[in-house]
Amino acid sequence: MSHGGPCSLDAATQQAIRSCEESTASASPKSTPSSPNVSRLLPDLRLAGYSDLARRYGIRIAGSQQAGYDENVYYDTPLPGTLIWGDLEFGKKGGSIGRKSFVTKLLTQEISKIINITPLLNHDLAGVTGNLYSLAMGSVDNTIRFEKEAEHLAQAVPEIYALTNLSDHVVLNITDALICQYEGEERGLLHYSAVLNQLRFSRDPVALALLSLKELDAQRRAANAPKVKPNPDLYDNAALLWLGVAKTNQIDIEMLKIPVNEPRASSEFRYP
16 A cells, blocks of 8 residues: 555666566566555556556556445544545544544455555655555545644554554565655655665564664755654554564664666665
């Protein structure tokens, strides 16, 4: 699941995909149509170029909103929401309307395993548009109510991620750190970006988020960009729910460098 506006496949990403193709084509079976690449909005995936990847690998792409939301599986909190078109309860009336965020049917009826991939991209309230934030906000409806205050995100993101239909199905988290963008959120602003040529893998979404926050802060300082206020409560709350480790001194990192042909570069794989 991804959350946010359209993005594009940059040259570094395309090169990484081509390199992976060359190294795995003879060893890996072709993905089946039952393994979808998922975003909240299907047009976002198409604009990002994933339709070409779907045709190439024989997989399908799907939007969580287009698939619909499951009225029997939801996150319930007293914080009222302003419902918009696409939300399950949009247009309905009643005292409890707007309290629930319903989980997409893709997760409750179709997908059994999740490989959660997100960019190394800043977020003004969550700190980073990482695995926790993206999966939580991309898997349910009625999310505008959480995006207004950092404290609302700090509570909602870990609790939604902890729903069994989400966290129990995640088998791997990946941070696409080929490029680190430290300003601009979902807008593609290369002048606020740094090339890292890294991919980071972990079962722990909290550890990946902390490493991303540390990297974003380092890139801001290197560029003399304004400091931003972090949201440590979000990640502390996630740790309290046993979603991962929220202390950097408890994260073990292993680095593996793999040469890539034309352009010559290396990718660092980190395993918190």
